[in-house]
Amino acid sequence: MTPLITLKGVNKHYGDYHALRDIDLEIGEGEFFSLLGPSGCGKTTLLRTIAGFESVSNGLVTIGGKDMAGVPANLRPTNMVFQSYAIFPHLSVAENVAFGLRKRSDLDTKAKQTLVEDALDMVGLDGYGKRAAHALSGGQRQRVALARALILKPKVLLLDEPLSALDKKMREQMQVELMRLQRHVGITFILVTHDQEEALVMSDRIAVMFEGRIGQLADAETLYRRPRNRQVADFIGKMNFLDVVVRSSNDPVDLEISGLGRVTISPDQVPEPVTIGKAIVGIRPETLSLLFDGETTDLRLIDGVVDEVVYYGDMTYYDVRVQGVEKPLNIAMKNVIGRPVLDVGAATRVVWDERSLVLLN
Amino acid sequence: MSLRVYAIAYLIFLYAPIALLPIFAFNDATIIAFPLSGGTTKWFGELMTNRALHTAVGNSLFIAVMTSILSTLLGVCAARAGAMYRFPMKAGIMGFIMLPLVLPEIIVAVSLLVVVVQILDLGLSNWTIIAAHVLICTPFSIAILNGAFQNLDPSMEEAAMDLGESRFSAFRLVTLPLVMPGIIASMLIAFTISLDEFIIAFFLSGSSPTMPVYIWGLLRFPQSLPVVMALGTILVALSILLLTIAEILRRRGMARVGVKDKGGFL
Numbered sequence: 001m002t003p004l005i006t007l008k009g010v011n012k013h014y015g016d017y018h019a020l021r022d023i024d025l026e027i028g029e030g031e032f033f034s035l036l037g038p039s040g041c042g043k044t045t046l047l048r049t050i051a052g053f054e055s056v057s058n059g060l061v062t063i064g065g066k067d068m069a070g071v072p073a074n075l076r077p078t079n080m081v082f083q084s085y086a087i088f089p090h091l092s093v094a095e096n097v098a099f100g101l102r103k104r105s106d107l108d109t110k111a112k113q114t115l116v117e118d119a120l121d122m123v124g125l126d127g128y129g130k131r132a133a134h135a136l137s138g139g140q141r142q143r144v145a146l147a148r149a150l151i152l153k154p155k156v157l158l159l160d161e162p163l164s165a166l167d168k169k170m171r172e173q174m175q176v177e178l179m180r181l182q183r184h185v186g187i188t189f190i191l192v193t194h195d196q197e198e199a200l201v202m203s204d205r206i207a208v209m210f211e212g213r214i215g216q217l218a219d220a221e222t223l224y225r226r227p228r229n230r231q232v233a234d235f236i237g238k239m240n241f242l243d244v245v246v247r248s249s250n251d252p253v254d255l256e257i258s259g260l261g262r263v264t265i266s267p268d269q270v271p272e273p274v275t276i277g278k279a280i281v282g283i284r285p286e287t288l289s290l291l292f293d294g295e296t297t298d299l300r301l302i303d304g305v306v307d308e309v310v311y312y313g314d315m316t317y318y319d320v321r322v323q324g325v326e327k328p329l330n331i332a333m334k335n336v337i338g339r340p341v342l343d344v345g346a347a348t349r350v351v352w353d354e355r356s357l358v359l360l361n
Numbered sequence: 362m363s364l365r366v367y368a369i370a371y372l373i374f375l376y377a378p379i380a381l382l383p384i385f386a387f388n389d390a391t392i393i394a395f396p397l398s399g400g401t402t403k404w405f406g407e408l409m410t411n412r413a414l415h416t417a418v419g420n421s422l423f424i425a426v427m428t429s430i431l432s433t434l435l436g437v438c439a440a441r442a443g444a445m446y447r448f449p450m451k452a453g454i455m456g457f458i459m460l461p462l463v464l465p466e467i468i469v470a471v472s473l474l475v476v477v478v479q480i481l482d483l484g485l486s487n488w489t490i491i492a493a494h495v496l497i498c499t500p501f502s503i504a505i506l507n508g509a510f511q512n513l514d515p516s517m518e519e520a521a522m523d524l525g526e527s528r529f530s531a532f533r534l535v536t537l538p539l540v541m542p543g544i545i546a547s548m549l550i551a552f553t554i555s556l557d558e559f560i561i562a563f564f565l566s567g568s569s570p571t572m573p574v575y576i577w578g579l580l581r582f583p584q585s586l587p588v589v590m591a592l593g594t595i596l597v598a599l600s601i602l603l604l605t606i607a608e609i610l611r612r613r614g615m616a617r618v619g620v621k622d623k624g625g626f627l
Binding site: 083 | 514516519520521523524527528534535539
């Protein structure tokens with residue numbers, strides 16, 4: 001990976017508020033990179049720091065090897081799609097898209113017109129040029145914002161929660177379109193989002209942020225299967241947490257899980273070094289299952305009682321109380337033919353596999 | 362029903378006196394009383410030849426134009442800062458700027474007279490009135506422009522800068538066209554307030570009075586009252602024309618950016 005953007009020891013203070021703490025980051029050329037975190041974690045501040053709307057209190061930001069200190073937003077090789085899209089309401093769609101070309105004196109009107117048409121074509125808005133910008137729908141506004149930013153052929157496209165204003169269907173459609181668009185133009189996309197699913201679906205790599213720090217930086221699968229700590233595990237997807245006593249942290253790792261018993265796991269399932277003593281294991285709901293009548297398994301089984309049933313159509317989520325486990329286990333079951341939906345209070349057996357555990361501090 | 366009667370009575374009470382202006386402006390008698398004694402345009406003719414009146418109107422127009430420009434300029438700065446930035450003591454500072462809105466004008470007039478003459482040792486002129494009028498008009502400008510700026514998405518200017526424009530040209534190309542209806546409304550209100558302001562102008566005018574001060578002086582001479590009526594008629598016609606133009610411009614601006622019309626200053 002050739003790093004295009006480098007951040008070294010970046011800090012940002014607003015008075016007493018420490019918005020960014022010692023951020024070290026390299027983002028590659030052509031990468032789809034996401035900044036993920038709850039609101040107030042500093043992800044938008046970090047994006048605006050790269051865009052040039054915020055200065056850093058200390059630390060270094062470089063884009064394409066050039067130090068960006070003191071370089072204002074209008075002179076940076078970045079363009080941004082704002083959360084509100086910031087479409088200029090007094091201009092037409094074509095005028096909005098052509099806005100960034102105002103300073104390009106090397107292009108004549110004809111050439112600019114062609115560029116605008118190409119940009120609108122790219123985002124699927126061909127023929128919309130003459131429309132008034134304020135008469136567009138949310139999805140169309142976003143496409144205009146994308147065309148307006150991409151027409152300048154930036155090295156980096158910054159997207160600040162671009163899908164948050166859209167409804168669920170539109171959001172899923174735009175996720176796919178954004179990925180396709182990124183492959184098509186081949187430039188670096190940096191996406192800010194609080195939606196973990198959005199980040200997992202779209203990104204090559206994801207930085208999960210909490211309180212101004214990067215909690216974990218990894219690809220989607222690693223983040224999901226091997227979260228570094230409880231905070232990350234809790235934020236990404238659903239996770240059951242169980243108390244555990246570590247007997248041996250060598251290979252194999254020897255654990256005593258409360259309620260489930262003694263097992264050994266591979267060091268591969270321990271993302272961060274742990275010490276002998278108390279710790280936590282995480283198990284994803286979909287790696288657990290219930291054993292229905294007539295089914296058999298070679299895996300481990302434990303008895304439980306159904307505490308709660310949430311039916312989603314394609315899936316049913318069960319909370320199953322197991323003796324010795326503090327909280328009911330959340331279990332996701334696919335609804336396949338012949339498999340009944342259990343009632344609350346039903347006795348059942350939970351199938352589990354120590355290979356799906358992750359050991360956390 | 363009774364509300365409708367009340368509303369109509371209210372409007373009559375409010376506007377009937379103004380309707381008297383044109384009636385007596387065209388009445389062929391020096392005494393302002395019914396019955397009317399035939400039509401004439403001689404009072405308007407007299408307006409045309411009265412040099413002192415021309416000077417007074419000239420003073421007032423100059424002062425009103427300068428006041429509307431300056432107070433709107435200050436209003437734009439304050440409203441933009443208030444809507445887009447956070448800074449320490451913001452609420453206190455904004456409150457302090459709005460204070461002249463509730464300050465009695467006579468107090469402002471007297472204290473400014475003391476400051477200008479005693480402390481600064483300056484002569485009284487149109488400029489001293491302009492300064493005082495800017496002081497009392499700026500809060501109105503800010504109040505009007507606050508509305509315009511608060512409707513504005515703060516990312517608009519940033520988007521323009523992101524697309525290569527400098528801070529100033531981003532303001533000029535994006536913010537300015539979007540708040541233009543507010544700017545026009547602010548200039549108009551400041552112009553109107555300044556044009557008919559009497560107390561401050563009375564205290565602070567130099568050797569050459571403004572129009573309201575001149576009219577007040579005329580009241581001692583009953584024979585010149587019909588001339589005042591004629592002048593008033595012209596002013597009313599002019600005001601209606603100006604406000605109509607401003608409202609048309611405002612509506613056009615609203616339609617252009619597709620904002621739902623929430624009622625303007627009219």
